[in-house]
Amino acid sequence: MELRANEFRARAAANLGDAKLQRGLGLIKVKAVVNRASAVAEFGDFEALRETGKAIRDRALADLDLYLERFEREAAARGAVVHWAENASEACRIVVDIARENGVKTVAKSKSMVSEEVGLNDALIAAGVTPVETDLGEYILQINDAEPPSHIVMPVIHKTAEDVADLFHAKHGTPRKTDPALLTREAREILRPKFLSAEMGVSGANFLVAETGSTLIVTNEGNGRLCTTLTRIHVALTGIEKVVPTLEDAATLLRLLPRSATGQAITNYVSLHTGPKHIEETDGPRQFHIVLVDNGRSKLLAGEMREMLRCIRCGACMNHCPVYQAVGGHAYGWVYPGPMGNILTPSYVGLENAVQLPNAATLCNQCGVVCPVKIPLPDLMRKLREEQMARGLKPFGERLGLALWGWAAQRPALYALGTRLAARFMKWLGGRGRLIHRLPLAGGWSDGRDFPAPAGRTFRELYQRSKR
Amino acid sequence: MSARENILGRVRSALSRKVSPGDTATIESHLAAHPVGLQPPRDWEPELRFRARAEALASTVEKVSSLQAVPAAVARYLVVNNLPTGGVCWPGLRKLDWIGAGLGMEDRPARGDDLVGVTGCFCAVAETGTLMLLSGPDTPAATSLLPETHIALVDTARIVPFMEDAWALLRAERGRLPRAVNFVSGPSRTADIEQTVTMGAHGPYRVHLILVG
Amino acid sequence: MRVALFVTCLADLMKPGVAFAAIRLLEHGGCTVEVPRTQTCCGQPAYNSGDRATAIALAKKALAEFEGFDYVVAPSGSCGGMVRAHYPELFRDDPATLKRIEGLASRTYELTDFLVNVLKLDSVPGDFKGTVTYHDSCSGLRELNVKAQPRALLAKLPGVTLTEMNEAETCCGFGGTFSLKFGEVSTQLADNKCGNACATGADAIVGGDLGCLLNIEGRLRRRGDLKTRVLHIAEVLAGRSE
Numbered sequence: 001m002e003l004r005a006n007e008f009r010a011r012a013a014a015n016l017g018d019a020k021l022q023r024g025l026g027l028i029k030v031k032a033v034v035n036r037a038s039a040v041a042e043f044g045d046f047e048a049l050r051e052t053g054k055a056i057r058d059r060a061l062a063d064l065d066l067y068l069e070r071f072e073r074e075a076a077a078r079g080a081v082v083h084w085a086e087n088a089s090e091a092c093r094i095v096v097d098i099a100r101e102n103g104v105k106t107v108a109k110s111k112s113m114v115s116e117e118v119g120l121n122d123a124l125i126a127a128g129v130t131p132v133e134t135d136l137g138e139y140i141l142q143i144n145d146a147e148p149p150s151h152i153v154m155p156v157i158h159k160t161a162e163d164v165a166d167l168f169h170a171k172h173g174t175p176r177k178t179d180p181a182l183l184t185r186e187a188r189e190i191l192r193p194k195f196l197s198a199e200m201g202v203s204g205a206n207f208l209v210a211e212t213g214s215t216l217i218v219t220n221e222g223n224g225r226l227c228t229t230l231t232r233i234h235v236a237l238t239g240i241e242k243v244v245p246t247l248e249d250a251a252t253l254l255r256l257l258p259r260s261a262t263g264q265a266i267t268n269y270v271s272l273h274t275g276p277k278h279i280e281e282t283d284g285p286r287q288f289h290i291v292l293v294d295n296g297r298s299k300l301l302a303g304e305m306r307e308m309l310r311c312i313r314c315g316a317c318m319n320h321c322p323v324y325q326a327v328g329g330h331a332y333g334w335v336y337p338g339p340m341g342n343i344l345t346p347s348y349v350g351l352e353n354a355v356q357l358p359n360a361a362t363l364c365n366q367c368g369v370v371c372p373v374k375i376p377l378p379d380l381m382r383k384l385r386e387e388q389m390a391r392g393l394k395p396f397g398e399r400l401g402l403a404l405w406g407w408a409a410q411r412p413a414l415y416a417l418g419t420r421l422a423a424r425f426m427k428w429l430g431g432r433g434r435l436i437h438r439l440p441l442a443g444g445w446s447d448g449r450d451f452p453a454p455a456g457r458t459f460r461e462l463y464q465r466s467k468r
Numbered sequence: 469m470s471a472r473e474n475i476l477g478r479v480r481s482a483l484s485r486k487v488s489p490g491d492t493a494t495i496e497s498h499l500a501a502h503p504v505g506l507q508p509p510r511d512w513e514p515e516l517r518f519r520a521r522a523e524a525l526a527s528t529v530e531k532v533s534s535l536q537a538v539p540a541a542v543a544r545y546l547v548v549n550n551l552p553t554g555g556v557c558w559p560g561l562r563k564l565d566w567i568g569a570g571l572g573m574e575d576r577p578a579r580g581d582d583l584v585g586v587t588g589c590f591c592a593v594a595e596t597g598t599l600m601l602l603s604g605p606d607t608p609a610a611t612s613l614l615p616e617t618h619i620a621l622v623d624t625a626r627i628v629p630f631m632e633d634a635w636a637l638l639r640a641e642r643g644r645l646p647r648a649v650n651f652v653s654g655p656s657r658t659a660d661i662e663q664t665v666t667m668g669a670h671g672p673y674r675v676h677l678i679l680v681g
Numbered sequence: 682m683r684v685a686l687f688v689t690c691l692a693d694l695m696k697p698g699v700a701f702a703a704i705r706l707l708e709h710g711g712c713t714v715e716v717p718r719t720q721t722c723c724g725q726p727a728y729n730s731g732d733r734a735t736a737i738a739l740a741k742k743a744l745a746e747f748e749g750f751d752y753v754v755a756p757s758g759s760c761g762g763m764v765r766a767h768y769p770e771l772f773r774d775d776p777a778t779l780k781r782i783e784g785l786a787s788r789t790y791e792l793t794d795f796l797v798n799v800l801k802l803d804s805v806p807g808d809f810k811g812t813v814t815y816h817d818s819c820s821g822l823r824e825l826n827v828k829a830q831p832r833a834l835l836a837k838l839p840g841v842t843l844t845e846m847n848e849a850e851t852c853c854g855f856g857g858t859f860s861l862k863f864g865e866v867s868t869q870l871a872d873n874k875c876g877n878a879c880a881t882g883a884d885a886i887v888g889g890d891l892g893c894l895l896n897i898e899g900r901l902r903r904r905g906d907l908k909t910r911v912l913h914i915a916e917v918l919a920g921r922s923e
Contacts, residue, residue, distance in 0.1 A: 269653075
């Protein structure tokens with residue numbers, strides 16, 4: 001996917017004025033947020049569940065090498081072929097090679113954010129293989145000239161039913177319809193033959209179970225099952241951090257993931273795949289390939305961003321983030337939007353290529369409060385800001401302002417003088433109405449807000465005066 | 469050095485790994501014990517809970533006293549809902565008297581144009597109203613997936629409280645996982661368009677559960 | 682009980698009345714209040730901007746200024762949160778100072794939390810009459826669990842009717858330098874907050890953090906609302922003082 005993370009501010013500002021987008025985004029607060037809250041309340045001690053989920057993910061990460069090796073051993077013993085990809089291009093090469101070696105012409109894709117991350121679709125197309133997205137949201141994006149998703153769970157959260165109606169009418173040539181049920185049916189009928197004819201299915205993996213060498217996917221539509229049951233070859237593409245130790249660990253995380261993502265107690269389908277089909281079975285793939293992708297994850301494990309690897313890709317953080325709710329996912333300019341994107345994008349593509357993102361947050365911690373595995377998202381964003389500072393990536397004006405402030409704040413007499421002057425100056429700026437309409441050097445504030453003028457004397461001087 | 473060695477090498481150094489690679493003693497006890505995590509309180513009776521949850525997730529549920537009563541129940545369901553009176557079933561269900569109930573049920577794998585699929589299940593999970601289906605030569609996965617209507621027989625003696633109980637049952641009876649384990653909790657659905665839930669995405673439109681016991 | 686007032690840089694510069702109100706409330710509760718003279722800033726702006734060195738320097742300065750008191754009270758969830766929730770992290774590599782910082786952190790409170798849970802005030806001296814709605818600032822709420830305390834105190838004013846706004850707990854969009862760097866988004870969030878607050882019809886929007894209140898009032902006035910008051914809870918509880 002094209003990286004446009006350093007355009008965040010401009011795109012965010014533009015998205016604020018996009019009335020259609022705002023209508024779509026407005027549904028997040030009344031649906032995703034409300035649904036999660038209901039599911040959490042209905043569960044009972046959700047805080048204890050979060051703590052347990054955190055512990056499971058930490059346990060896996062603490063011995064990630066051992067669990068990965070165990071996963072590989074178990075999977076291979078069951079006939080799966082396990083591949084390792086250090087980076088995006090290797091991951092694509094592996095999948096393309098599997099397709100080439102097996103004469104694959106069409107790939108049925110179940111949703112995979114890692115496939116977006118590594119740019120798999122482009123690589124397949126370049127190799128003459130046609131990828132067909134089967135998740136309804138991803139399919140809508142694909143036929144819309146491969147528009148990128150704006151959310152990791154609900155890819156077209158930014159679109160209205162009218163948008164989809166227009167698109168289907170234009171691309172399918174069918175009569176225009178706006179009822180989501182009818183649109184879904186139409187997609188089902190268009191995609192069903194593709195499931196039945198595709199030679200290869202590519203899925204992601206929500207979890208990798210080390211104990212049994214199984215990949216696990218959660219879906220509601222059934223496309224995940226279709227991609228991985230009907231095709232000759234199943235390729236599961238996944239990040240190395242997805243491993244969990246046992247089936248019981250997976251069961252616990254399955255209580256957290258759907259509730260956090262969509263407010264469901266369980267997704268409609270939970271599928272575990274262990275090895276290819278046996279000779280006596282009538283369905284199932286003859287080959288099962290698992291591609292374990294690093295692409296920066298091992299680096300995170302070593303550093304201050306390690307807790308981010310607990311992420312189970314539920315999307316709760318972005319659903320609850322007031323910034324994401326206001327501007328949508330495309331503004332974040334890459335695969336992962338919202339709070340998790342503020343951390344993962346700079347971590348994976350380099351801070352210098354996504355330097356706005358860790359700053360695109362008020363650190364309100366609404367995300368951290370809902371994260372099912374208790375990732376301290378604002379703390380991680382702050383650490384990236386520290387890295388930004390240490391590497392000299394901060395704009396000069398900000399560095400100067402901070403340096404001045406910090407220097408003065410450590411010199412009480414100077415600070416007292418400076419603030420006395422500032423208080424008088426701002427009072428003067430505010431005039432009779434006691435409102436400053438244009439704050440010098442602060443267009444970001446003043447374009448949309450007045451600034452209440454102070455009374456003109458600092459507390460320090462008034463207090464000292466009162467003590468005499 | 470292979471990608472595998474590079475990746476594992478980076479992971480090991482990130483973890484300041486002191487034990488030698490391949491020494492899995494640190495993880496063995498957890499894998500062997502596979503302790504259960506946090507479960508919600510079990511303040512319900514499994515069969516009632518299963519039924520309530522399944523219905524809340526838009527499956528229809530009925531109960532019969534024995535397998536012999538199943539064909540008539542299936543026939544009733546299909547007729548009442550204006551559905552075709554025939555379909556495909558799992559091999560193990562072939563012996564039921566479908567013809568006597570006026571149904572044409574074929575024991576073969578489902579194809580893209582089959583409209584009704586009848587399966588059993590390995591067990592059912594009460595907590596979430598979920599069927600656990602295992603792939604196998606006698607339990608083809610496509611039968612519960614391709615047809616628009618999925619009818620599943622659930623032995624009430626095999627309704628277990630939690631998913632962890634289903635894993636325990638699987639380990640006890642089969643020893644290891646089959647190629648595919650599918651947990652199914654109702655008709656397929658999506659909420660991709662305006663977060664409005666619609667039934668019948670790529671999997672079945674409707675799921676009818678017949679509790680037997 | 683010797684209590685040091687943590688004035689906060691915003692109260693010092695923008696709204697001294699808030700600090701005076703805080704003193705009044707603490708004295709009403711029987712405290713001896715002192716105001717360490719050389720205090721300037723808790724360091725949160727530096728900390729949140731990634732300037733760890735300045736944050737550490739300011740934390741050490743604050744430690745020296747505030748260490749000797751029984752309690753430190755700040756009319757601000759941001760500053761209180763900075764000291765309680767974040768100062769210890771700044772000294773994770775400095776065990777000697779860390780101990781002292783942890784001591785300071787454990788004795789530092791946001792104002793309403795202190796009034797309710799330590800002083801256990803029965804009454805407050807204020808005489809505000811009218812309807813108010815309360816904005817929960819993020820640091821107070823999520824770092825210090827300030828939620829019930831301001832409401833419990835407002836309930837002690839017979840003339841005050843509290844109406845809750847929708848999304849009271851949603852960020853107002855201030856976020857310190859965020860309000861300057863991403864002004865358009867910040868303004869939108871402030872606008873959302875104003876919309877929710879004004880929908881209650883309250884005479885006054887009340888909160889515990891001046892950063893939020895300046896942001897909300899700034900947007901309110903630009904929207905053309907010159908009538909709705911925006912007040913710090915200390916001002917409401919303490920009555921007119923200056």
